[in-house]
Amino acid sequence: MTSSSASATEIPVIDPSTIVPRLAELIVGFGANVQPGQTVAVGAEFGKEKLVREITGAAYRRGAKFVDVTYIDPWIKRQRVLHADPETLDQYPSWYGEKMLALGEQRCARIALTGSTEPHLLDDLDSTLVGREQSAPRKESMQVVNDRLTNWSAVPCPTPSWAQLVFPELPVEEALAKLWQQLAWICRLDSDDPIAAWGERMAQLERASNALGEHRFDALHFTGPGTDLTVGLLPSSHFVFAAFSTADGIPHMPNVPSEEVFTSPDPLRVDGVVRATKPLFTNGSLIEDLEVEFSGGKVVRIDASKNADALRALVARDEGAARLGEVALVDGQGRVGATDTIYFDTLLDENAASHIALGAAYSFTVDDDDKAKVNTSQIHVDFMIGSDDVTVAGLSRDGAEVPVLVGGSWRI
């Protein structure tokens, strides 16, 4: 599943003892940009205590009023899928959504750590049930994100099991050390000033986003092995990147790392076939060799060599789950792609390649006139469709096809 080709970039060694505290400072001081007096919600799976505690200390040192840590135990989800009434699997307590809305109303900061602690834990279960199980308040989360009420950031945190999934050929300790080294480099912790390094990368993404904005394409056209997909755009679809700001003007970077420019497509105008260029790990299932066909914006076929049912169950969740909420372009200059590694973690993998997402859109990427047109859903599932072999072209409103991304390089 993992390749380490000779062409992969040589990564400088970073002092391991500095990585966790420096990553905590980056996520608190820059990613989420925690402000004095703020309450900070931190969410992480088991096995990430070391980074969670460093983040907590860093947040209090910056003047946080309270750090509210939520640990997620994947074994609890396993018990639920095994033993709960299947009819109840998509229900969760009222206070999950209410807390999320309160985080927005009270203008809190939010930090999430990604990466699966137990990636194979649900492999032996009924993937339809796994896909149906839900305990995250996705609707309220999307609302708080779209209304830009919280300064937030998500960052990956390695664990031994996750490292073994990524580097199965290595002993677990070596795998874990290698994953930490790669993550530290991807997060620019090799720089004396990681914040300045991220500023330079953001300037590149800003240039691409401005160029896409000037073209005002009617659609994007992806072509490559097994892929011929046209994704219609809305009149006001803006390509944005990860230099965000809350409604109150607090700048933050919602994903660390982030190498993408993205927008909300027209959920009624997506047609053709697309082949995923990386395995998709979602909701506890690893979906391999995924192929999806769209007609009139809607998914009409899902095939995969493994766990297709898990995605089929997600797509059946609601009306919008079978339509697109995001299209994102990633160039070949980012560090995720340079490691030539599959991470089985969306936050990393989506920054290695262009991708689309089924489900809810980020409505802040369109103007008020188009906000009612973007897709809504309880799900948001990204999957990778880009590679050096996939060409992206823009379709102008006059019918011309303009090369946008070829072999990983911008052509606009």
Add this chain to the structure above:
Amino acid sequence: MTSSSASATEIPVIDPSTIVPRLAELIVGFGANVQPGQTVAVGAEFGKEKLVREITGAAYRRGAKFVDVTYIDPWIKRQRVLHADPETLDQYPSWYGEKMLALGEQRCARIALTGSTEPHLLDDLDSTLVGREQSAPRKESMQVVNDRLTNWSAVPCPTPSWAQLVFPELPVEEALAKLWQQLAWICRLDSDDPIAAWGERMAQLERASNALGEHRFDALHFTGPGTDLTVGLLPSSHFVFAAFSTADGIPHMPNVPSEEVFTSPDPLRVDGVVRATKPLFTNGSLIEDLEVEFSGGKVVRIDASKNADALRALVARDEGAARLGEVALVDGQGRVGATDTIYFDTLLDENAASHIALGAAYSFTVDDDDKAKVNTSQIHVDFMIGSDDVTVAGLSRDGAEVPVLVGGSWRI
């Protein structure tokens, strides 16, 4: 700190592999008595995952709709005391209390696991700050308990660090195994039918509670080494025991184990001096050789050989924190006392000996006429004042002194 005298009861060996699943069944099926369709909130410190997961499975098998697990990481509290603004240490997010009230409104079940995972973690910190730190919604918890809205239960769960505190002379694995064995025996898991065994013990406590009710004492008088304390009772102070029922009639046993009969005293009529008969472990601090003096119901002096400041800070929290909310009598027939072990866990230690609690009262122990008279506070801190050397007498309304508990045996 721990003694294992020759007189301690011989405990039968229980198959270790059966303890966690049988304890989970006892707490779900009898202690909390989870009903089909209920949401179940489970709270536990780190290190108790094995029992938490078994409880979750058992609850879903009984038809629970959702099991909402909250893990508490004591290192987060340490970060807060170390780095947060001291003025903010008693504040916590609005959604903590709101969730507790929702658990009541929605008639949920609640399960808590006691026992400290890291009992020495805060020893080097300022005990005044440790005492000021608060993150549990105590007011809302007391309200939900007093209104009897949830069927709930608390049970201890051993961890390696806790076991080492209890049995410092043993290697950690042996200490942990011994603590599990003692807990299993205390919880009557040696019986083929632990629920029936608890029924027999509850019948004994019911007899004592009825006898106390018939006497309608005006006060209790504790005398022993360093202790001469009179605790006034309210006209309707009922002595209750752990066979509880919710407002909707769901029976449950809020503490497993429970060996006490208790009531709410008159917070204005407590006078004299009392010496704690066991160390008090509260809010992360171990308070040793505690002596407390009362006048007119109020604490006027707190002394201790260690960490007196932690209790002084708690008692300064609010007006009611310096007055009594509970007085409880424990006979010598319970199994906690029989192990002759100090557990540094209130749920176990309070069932070895008679005790009093500073702070909030359980208002359901008095009639409506007296509900406005019982103590209110954000704190509820039990400490042990009973032993075979402490005699408890009842003071009748006509001034007579009637022996109640002498050498651990009922005299009424």
